[in-house]
Amino acid sequence: MAKRVLIKFSGEALANEDGHGIDSKILKFIASQIKPLVDSGVEVGLVVGGGNIIRGVNASKEGIIKRSSGDYMGMLATVINAVALQEALEYFGLAARVQSAIEMNEICEPFIVRRAIRHLEKGRIVIFAAGTGNPFFTTDTAATLRAIEIGSEMIIKATKVDGVYDKDPNKYPDAKKIPRLTYDEALQDNIKVMDDTAIALAKDNSLPIIVCNMFEEGNLYDIIVNQNYEKCSIVSDKKESE
Numbered sequence: 001m002a003k004r005v006l007i008k009f010s011g012e013a014l015a016n017e018d019g020h021g022i023d024s025k026i027l028k029f030i031a032s033q034i035k036p037l038v039d040s041g042v043e044v045g046l047v048v049g050g051g052n053i054i055r056g057v058n059a060s061k062e063g064i065i066k067r068s069s070g071d072y073m074g075m076l077a078t079v080i081n082a083v084a085l086q087e088a089l090e091y092f093g094l095a096a097r098v099q100s101a102i103e104m105n106e107i108c109e110p111f112i113v114r115r116a117i118r119h120l121e122k123g124r125i126v127i128f129a130a131g132t133g134n135p136f137f138t139t140d141t142a143a144t145l146r147a148i149e150i151g152s153e154m155i156i157k158a159t160k161v162d163g164v165y166d167k168d169p170n171k172y173p174d175a176k177k178i179p180r181l182t183y184d185e186a187l188q189d190n191i192k193v194m195d196d197t198a199i200a201l202a203k204d205n206s207l208p209i210i211v212c213n214m215f216e217e218g219n220l221y222d223i224i225v226n227q228n229y230e231k232c233s234i235v236s237d238k239k240e241s242e
């Protein structure tokens with residue numbers, strides 16, 4: 001069983017059927033998937049994106065909003081999602097703390113790594129919000145950075161697909177799943193598990209990246225507690241499991 005993990009959820013996945021806002025059903029589902037992990041003694045850090053509310057890159061596309069401002073708007077979106085997730089976790093009787101990379105003391109704690117680690121040691125879930133606090137970085141990079149800072153054994157990218165494919169499985173029915181790949185393979189254009197900055201950071205620190213489907217019941221438990229890696233893809237230094 002992994003002792004400490006960082007799970008990154010996409011903001012987009014929190015959205016209602018129309019692609020916007022926050023769907024309480026999904027919040028409840030996520031919390032229900034986290035609870036058994038915490039009950040088993042796993043220390044859980046979370047990062048959630050903000051794509052259900054706003055994406056910095058898209059917001060700045062028309063040239064009115066500067067990219068840096070768009071990115072700050074995106075960081076604020078992640079705080080909204082983090083607060084929602086905190087409520088959902090508490091609804092399930094779990095202890096959770098939101099820490100933001102940009103201070104907003106009335107809403108949540110500031111990010112202090114030593115404090116985050118104490119929370120984790122006490123069995124609390126820490127949700128890291130506001131990305132890295134800087135524009136031009138993605139929440140995937142923020143999640144990788146936080147995973148390394150808190151000494152997580154792996155970063156789990158919980159998405160809508162069950163692993164890494166050689167091409168987009170939603171577009172190409174003949175797309176093949178790649179169960180294990182190296183960081184260099186993950187950097188290739190057709191793969192792009194995460195953005196280059198996030199993968200390079202993971203590579204430099206030998207942090208395994210696990211890509212799995214967040215909507216499959218029991219999947220996170222299977223991977224993190226049972227160490228069953230059948231329904232995911234792993235990016236690490238080694239190609240084959242040893």
Ligand code: GTP
Pocket residue numbers: 097098104105106107108109110122
């Ligand atoms: P311990 O040190 O183990 O007692 O941790 P704790 O987080 O329970 O204690 P603390 O008294 O620091 O925090 C109590 C509550 O206040 C928790 O829900 C924290 O998330 C919250 N809190 C702490 N610092 C801040 C802050 O700067 N801003 C906001 N908004 N909430 C905070």
